[in-house]
Amino acid sequence: MFRRTRRLALISALAATAVILSACSGTPDQAPSSAPSSPDPDATLHVGLVLEPTNLDIRHTSGAALEQILIDNIYEGLVSRTQDNEVEGRLASDYEVSDDGLTYTFTLNDGIVFHDGTPLTSADVVSSYETVRTDKTVQGNAEFAAVTSITAPDATTVKIVLSEPNQNFLFALTGPAGLVFKTGDKTDLKTAENGTGPFTLTRWNTGSSITFARNDDYWGEAAGVAQVEFQYIPDFTAGVNAALAHDVDVLTAVDPNLASQLEDDFTLTKGRTTDKATLAFNNKKAPLDDVRVREALRLAIDHEGLIEAVGAGTTLYGPIPELDPGYEDLSDVISYDPEKAKSLLAEAGQEDLELTLTIPSFYGTTVPKVLISDFKKVGVTLDVNSVEFPTWLEDVYTNHDYDLSFVLHVEPRDFGNFANPDYYFGYDNAKVQDLYAKALEEVDPDKSAELLAQAARIVSEDHAADWLYNGETITAVSPIVSGFPEDSINSRINLADVTVSAEK
Amino acid sequence: MIRYALVRGALLIAGLLVSSVLIFLTLRVFPGDVAQLIAGTQASPAEVDALRESLGLNRPLLTQYTDWIGGIFRGDLGTSQLSGASVGAELLLKAQVTVPLGIMALLIAVIIAVPFGILAALLRNRRGGTALSVGAQAMAAVPVVWAGMMLIVVFSVWLGWLPPQGFPRTGWSTPGKAIESLLLPALTIGIVEGAMLMRFVRSATLQAAGQDFVRTAAAKGLTRTRALIQHGIPAVGLSIITVLGLQVAGIIVGSVVIEQLFTLPGIGRMLVADVGTRDLIKVQSELLVLTGFVLIVGFVVDLLHRAIDPRQREAA
Numbered sequence: 001m002f003r004r005t006r007r008l009a010l011i012s013a014l015a016a017t018a019v020i021l022s023a024c025s026g027t028p029d030q031a032p033s034s035a036p037s038s039p040d041p042d043a044t045l046h047v048g049l050v051l052e053p054t055n056l057d058i059r060h061t062s063g064a065a066l067e068q069i070l071i072d073n074i075y076e077g078l079v080s081r082t083q084d085n086e087v088e089g090r091l092a093s094d095y096e097v098s099d100d101g102l103t104y105t106f107t108l109n110d111g112i113v114f115h116d117g118t119p120l121t122s123a124d125v126v127s128s129y130e131t132v133r134t135d136k137t138v139q140g141n142a143e144f145a146a147v148t149s150i151t152a153p154d155a156t157t158v159k160i161v162l163s164e165p166n167q168n169f170l171f172a173l174t175g176p177a178g179l180v181f182k183t184g185d186k187t188d189l190k191t192a193e194n195g196t197g198p199f200t201l202t203r204w205n206t207g208s209s210i211t212f213a214r215n216d217d218y219w220g221e222a223a224g225v226a227q228v229e230f231q232y233i234p235d236f237t238a239g240v241n242a243a244l245a246h247d248v249d250v251l252t253a254v255d256p257n258l259a260s261q262l263e264d265d266f267t268l269t270k271g272r273t274t275d276k277a278t279l280a281f282n283n284k285k286a287p288l289d290d291v292r293v294r295e296a297l298r299l300a301i302d303h304e305g306l307i308e309a310v311g312a313g314t315t316l317y318g319p320i321p322e323l324d325p326g327y328e329d330l331s332d333v334i335s336y337d338p339e340k341a342k343s344l345l346a347e348a349g350q351e352d353l354e355l356t357l358t359i360p361s362f363y364g365t366t367v368p369k370v371l372i373s374d375f376k377k378v379g380v381t382l383d384v385n386s387v388e389f390p391t392w393l394e395d396v397y398t399n400h401d402y403d404l405s406f407v408l409h410v411e412p413r414d415f416g417n418f419a420n421p422d423y424y425f426g427y428d429n430a431k432v433q434d435l436y437a438k439a440l441e442e443v444d445p446d447k448s449a450e451l452l453a454q455a456a457r458i459v460s461e462d463h464a465a466d467w468l469y470n471g472e473t474i475t476a477v478s479p480i481v482s483g484f485p486e487d488s489i490n491s492r493i494n495l496a497d498v499t500v501s502a503e504k
Numbered sequence: 505m506i507r508y509a510l511v512r513g514a515l516l517i518a519g520l521l522v523s524s525v526l527i528f529l530t531l532r533v534f535p536g537d538v539a540q541l542i543a544g545t546q547a548s549p550a551e552v553d554a555l556r557e558s559l560g561l562n563r564p565l566l567t568q569y570t571d572w573i574g575g576i577f578r579g580d581l582g583t584s585q586l587s588g589a590s591v592g593a594e595l596l597l598k599a600q601v602t603v604p605l606g607i608m609a610l611l612i613a614v615i616i617a618v619p620f621g622i623l624a625a626l627l628r629n630r631r632g633g634t635a636l637s638v639g640a641q642a643m644a645a646v647p648v649v650w651a652g653m654m655l656i657v658v659f660s661v662w663l664g665w666l667p668p669q670g671f672p673r674t675g676w677s678t679p680g681k682a683i684e685s686l687l688l689p690a691l692t693i694g695i696v697e698g699a700m701l702m703r704f705v706r707s708a709t710l711q712a713a714g715q716d717f718v719r720t721a722a723a724k725g726l727t728r729t730r731a732l733i734q735h736g737i738p739a740v741g742l743s744i745i746t747v748l749g750l751q752v753a754g755i756i757v758g759s760v761v762i763e764q765l766f767t768l769p770g771i772g773r774m775l776v777a778d779v780g781t782r783d784l785i786k787v788q789s790e791l792l793v794l795t796g797f798v799l800i801v802g803f804v805v806d807l808l809h810r811a812i813d814p815r816q817r818e819a820a
Contacts, residue, residue, distance in 0.1 A: 054541075054542075054586040054587060054781055054783075055584075055586050055587040055588055055589075057588070060542065060555075061542050061586075062542060062543055062544030062545075062546070062547070063544065136550065136551050136554035136555075137551070137554050137555045137558050141551060142546075142547075142548060142551065188588060190587055190588030190589075191587070191588060191589065205673070206587065206589065206594070206597075207598075207769040207773070207774065207777075208673060208769055209673060231673075233767075234767070235669070235767055238669050238670065238767060241668070241669075388536070388780055389536075389541070389780065390534070390535065390536025390537065390538075390540065390541055390780070390781070390782045391534075391535045391536050392536075393536050393540040393541060393545075394535040394536035394537075394540065395535060397540070397545060398540060398549070398552075407545070409545065411545075411546060414546065417546075422548075
């Protein structure tokens with residue numbers, strides 16, 4: 001109740017954006033010039049994070065807090081993502097997609113073993129993916145809707161057949177849906193693990209920290225540090241204090257307004273994300289079903305000023321962020337024009353408009369305050385209804401009972417929400433739905449991205465929502481640490497290439 | 505005496521049962537549930553419902569209640585719907601912070617309240633006594649959060665003596681650090697609770713001063729102050745124990761707030777977090793344990809009171 005968390009990582013259901021040094025991405029070891037000495041293989045890396053996972057069962061529980069630390073470090077899938085958001089092999093040394101986009105053939109790497117010592121075979125992949133396909137309670141079930149068969153022609157080959165092409169399928173496999181678990185494993189995934197990754201779980205001290213140890217029997221190249229300790233510090237000021245006291249070597253999600261305190265002892269990096277700060281309009285509810293009202297609200301918002309108040313982020317004028325396919329600069333669609341906003345409202349007969357903004361309380365008060373003052377200038381009174389997140393899920397997400405809503409949507413490639421009239425946006429446009437379906441079916445990635453861009457432009461021109469900003473995360477990294485990922489680390493932190501040099 | 509204890513014990517169990525029903529029903533009024541939270545913002549209603557079914561949230565309320573309360577009778581507080589961890593084990597773990605915090609707060613409250621309360625009574629018609637009473641009145645009215653922030657400003661920010669927040673990761677294996685981190689929070693609760701207790705000590709002392717036996721003692725040649733301390737205070741000491749018992753509840757409420765302010769990994773902070781994630785089985789077991797604790801303290805205090813005070817036994 002006293003949380004001041006402004007960012008939300010909690011929300012990601014699917015995989016997260018891109019990025020990050022994958023173990024096999026071949027990124028050269030670029031030691032920063034300031035690195036004092038050679039890497040210490042026995043070192044422990046201390047990482048300060050904000051949001052603790054509620055449990056470790058990544059198969060059933062949504063949330064960036066799990067994906068952030070578990071994927072690529074503890075668990076691995078057939079494929080993973082590179083820093084450029086490209087799909088690349090992980091457990092699979094090689095994969096092929098047939099020309100019709102229906103058949104995916106993966107070849108497994110040699111010598112992969114689970115942490116309990118059992119070798120991984122194609123049968124484990126089949127059983128893992130069968131579970132995703134058939135069990136509705138498992139994350140990614142919806143993305144497997146078009147899967148008709150998953151087979152293992154031999155011990156190192158997996159074949160997946162779809163009923164229709166799906167441009168997003170391979171990408172979905174880089175998230176929780178694609179992770180491989182041992183057949184018939186009895187491990188309690190909520191508190192323990194039996195993955196294949198370069199780290200094993202040592203201890204979870206609920207309410208404070210999670211510790212990983214290097215997996216010395218890893219099938220690939222061993223990790224650069226002996227141990228990693230994630231410390232969960234929900235309070236931003238406390239996080240900065242912990243960094244200043246050298247309790248942590250890396251602090252993620254630094255509050256932009258506090259970052260300057262760390263400038264002397266740390267390198268500050270600004271990472272890109274797919275976090276879309278979404279001001280949702282209830283498109284099905286009057287007066288927001290009137291496009292003039294929606295446009296007026298967007299014209300009333302001074303996006304640059306808002307980003308300045310938030311302290312980090314870049315402008316985003318459409319539903320697709322730069323890291324996702326289909327991105328296009330849509331700043332020509334909307335500008336800051338309170339006068340035009342007023343006349344549009346007058347035209348719509350809504351000079352004395354009163355609206356309610358429903359916002360989960362952990363986002364704080366900065367964004368609502370800016371919106372209240374921006375809207376006031378065009379004669380719109382904004383009431384702010386700050387609620388607990390579960391209440392938001394019930395009222396806004398499930399029951400669609402709201403006028404305006406603010407949430408940071410962090411999932412990559414979630415444009416489909418605007419092609420789903422039953423999503424809480426309530427945006428229903430047959431043209432967009434058609435373009436999106438075509439984009440998914442399109443086998444050529446470039447053509448698919450082009451179709452998405454067309455659809456995204458329509459969504460923005462219809463003012464289906466406003467995208468207040470595209471989030472950026474600030475990470476403070478101690479000079480003794482090198483190789484720490486920069487982008488999208490609120491959804492994934494691949495630690496395999498991170499090294500810590502001996503203390504000065 | 506035994507009959508009294510039995511009747512009182514039966515009342516205690518009845519009280520717990522009623523609380524369990526109230527706790528269970530009140531929590532069901534909250535909007536949102538754990539299935540929605542687990543499923544997140546990309547899940548379809550069908551997926552959420554499948555999850556709800558597998559978590560047993562679709563069962564009739566009565567079944568859910570009897571399952572829970574049946575477990576409690578077998579000594580099983582249930583498991584968290586989110587983490588799968590045993591609620592009993594989690595409570596024991598967090599109690600390592602909250603119980604020492606509560607004991608320290610109670611000690612501080614008594615150390616403040618008893619001497620100052622008696623002093624305020626003795627000086628009642630002088631300026632010092634009035635100042636003490638006004639001070640106590642003011643402190644008792646202060647919200648715990650505000651008192652905590654003021655103490656942080658003075659002792660952590662200005663003087664730098666004590667940590668502003670947190671509990672050592674090493675826990676009680678480093679007792680010095682652990683106590684250091686609990687000192688400020690305990691002082692915060694202790695001062696506010698102590699101020700309330702002090703007012704009671706003062707009025708109890710005044711009441712004792714008016715008793716016949718104190719006047720008789722004074723008539724026999726003791727000074728008024730000595731008569732009060734030797735004969736008056738022991739007579740009212742018992743009622744102070746009763747009030748202390750009541751203050752346990754205040755300290756528990758205080759610790760919920762204070763653990764947030766000082767980010768202490770205790771029961772209070774866990775409770776708030778669990779309400780926020782709608783982990784209802786965990787919340788209801790936690791609340792029942794806290795309620796049970798307060799009720800049992802009241803029960804013990806009542807029995808003690810009766811065992812020690814001969815007047816009460818005769819009255820029965």
